[in-house]
Amino acid sequence: xxxxxxxxxxxxxxxxxGSKWGVNRTVSQIHALLYLAGKPMPADEIxxxxxxxxxNVSNSIKELQNWNLxxxxxxxxxxxxxxxxxxxxxxxxxxxxxxxxxxxxxPTIVVLxxxxxxxxxxxxxxxxxxxxxxxxxxxxxxxxWGDQMLKLDPATLMKVMKLGxxxxxxxxxx
Amino acid sequence: xxxxxxxxxxxxxxxxxGSKWGVNRTVSQIHALLYLAGKPMPADEIxxxxxxxxxNVSNSIKELQNWNLxxxxxxxxxxxxxxxxxxxxxxxxxxxxxxxxxxxxxPTIVVLxxxxxxxxxxxxxxxxxxxxxxxxxxxxxxxxWGDQMLKLDPATLMKVMKLGxxxxxxxxxx
DNA sequence: TTGATGTTTCTGTATTGACAGAAACTAATG
DNA sequence: CATTAGTTTCTGTCAATACAGAAACATCAA
Numbered sequence: 001x002x003x004x005x006x007x008x009x010x011x012x013x014x015x016x017x018g019s020k021w022g023v024n025r026t027v028s029q030i031h032a033l034l035y036l037a038g039k040p041m042p043a044d045e046i047x048x049x050x051x052x053x054x055x056n057v058s059n060s061i062k063e064l065q066n067w068n069l070x071x072x073x074x075x076x077x078x079x080x081x082x083x084x085x086x087x088x089x090x091x092x093x094x095x096x097x098x099x100x101x102x103x104x105x106x107p108t109i110v111v112l113x114x115x116x117x118x119x120x121x122x123x124x125x126x127x128x129x130x131x132x133x134x135x136x137x138x139x140x141x142x143x144x145w146g147d148q149m150l151k152l153d154p155a156t157l158m159k160v161m162k163l164g165x166x167x168x169x170x171x172x173x174x
Numbered sequence: 175x176x177x178x179x180x181x182x183x184x185x186x187x188x189x190x191x192g193s194k195w196g197v198n199r200t201v202s203q204i205h206a207l208l209y210l211a212g213k214p215m216p217a218d219e220i221x222x223x224x225x226x227x228x229x230n231v232s233n234s235i236k237e238l239q240n241w242n243l244x245x246x247x248x249x250x251x252x253x254x255x256x257x258x259x260x261x262x263x264x265x266x267x268x269x270x271x272x273x274x275x276x277x278x279x280x281p282t283i284v285v286l287x288x289x290x291x292x293x294x295x296x297x298x299x300x301x302x303x304x305x306x307x308x309x310x311x312x313x314x315x316x317x318x319w320g321d322q323m324l325k326l327d328p329a330t331l332m333k334v335m336k337l338g339x340x341x342x343x344x345x346x347x348x
Numbered sequence: 349t350t351g352a353t354g355t356t357t358c359t360g361t362a363t364t365g366a367c368a369g370a371a372a373c374t375a376a377t378g
Numbered sequence: 379c380a381t382t383a384g385t386t387t388c389t390g391t392c393a394a395t396a397c398a399g400a401a402a403c404a405t406c407a408a
Binding site: 004005006007009010013017019020021022035036038087089090093104108111112115118120121123124127128131132134135138141142144145148149151152156158159160161162163164165167168170171 | 178179180181183184187191193194195196209210212261263264267278282285286289292294295297298301302305306308309312315316318319322323325326330332333334335336337338339341342344345
């Protein structure tokens with residue numbers, strides 16, 4: 001599969017973005033490719049299109065599966081595993097946010113709670129205790145809010161976002 | 175300055191977290207340290223406390239300054255520059271989100287817009303064009319929403335978050 | 349059961365980024 | 379203006395990660 005200039009630019013840029021956010025470049029590129037392709041692709045074709053080693057693709061696919069971002073599917077008359085991602089950008093967005101939250105946000109909350117419950121806490125100055133507590137509270141609030149937002153359907157979520165800062169008008173008269 | 179066990183745990187964990195999100199470990203550690211310390215510290219004391227090279231601290235401080243996360247201050251009777259960060263976790267949160275957005279989110283929007291305006295776009299399948307468009311739209315919506323949320327004061331923002339999914343009740347009767 | 353096709357794991361190399369230590373530089377003080 | 383205290387930049391080393399290529403493994407069809 002040969003990429004047109006725009007698709008190429010998209011895939012390459014997505015790879016760079018991924019890097020900046022701690023995602024392996026090849027992993028992001030593969031996902032971008034499958035998203036644009038919009039149809040299942042076998043691993044060897046992915047490797048060829050992106051010009052990376054077959055084994056690299058294999059490992060990256062495993063990673064994407066762990067992130068629930070791609071599914072394995074089969075094509076009639078083809079023995080090979082094919083891989084596909086959702087073409088619904090909202091669904092992808094929510095999957096990414098939810099996975100990241102689970103593996104890189106919630107664990108921090110656990111650590112902070114742990115700190116708050118530790119016997120060692122009394123050794124710290126009151127101000128330090130307060131700051132840890134405030135950090136925990138902010139993160140918990142964000143976490144609970146995030147969970148609820150993720151449950152809303154895209155259309156509602158979009159409405160909420162469109163509302164933007166006007167939301168405070170709905171808030172006050174209460 | 176010697177760190178108590180809890181402070182140490184906090185600082186180390188913050189460093190790990192940073193790494194996962196593409197922030198240099200020392201940079202995150204220094205920021206965590208200054209946050210907990212709650213008072214200005216000179217570079218050499220930071221280096222000693224975290225047990226890293228003086229030069230490493232110097233570079234990391236520069237990075238934190240670029241992120242608007244720390245300020246240089248001076249202490250009476252001390253020639254050295256001291257560095258301090260806000261102890262308001264909300265302010266920190268907003269600074270980080272806003273800086274990240276500016277340098278790693280908005281540029282992607284620019285690239286996507288560019289793609290949409292490119293003459294090459296017609297070479298792509300209609301479905302590809304649509305997906306790029308949808309991606310751009312989602313990111314623009316998020317960006318605009320983020321800008322507005324960042325302008326709200328912490329208390330309001332907290333109320334919005336507390337409201338959570340109940341927000342859709344305010345939305346429907348409209 | 350054997351060859352063909354496809355997948356996964358392993359091993360070594362290369363690249364990147366982090367970091368220490370030294371050297372160079374700058375500014376303040378007497 | 380030289381000495382001291384402090385900061386920044388530079389250079390080389392180290393560690394982590396990404397990656398290619400090969401080998402091992404699995405599955406299917408004849």
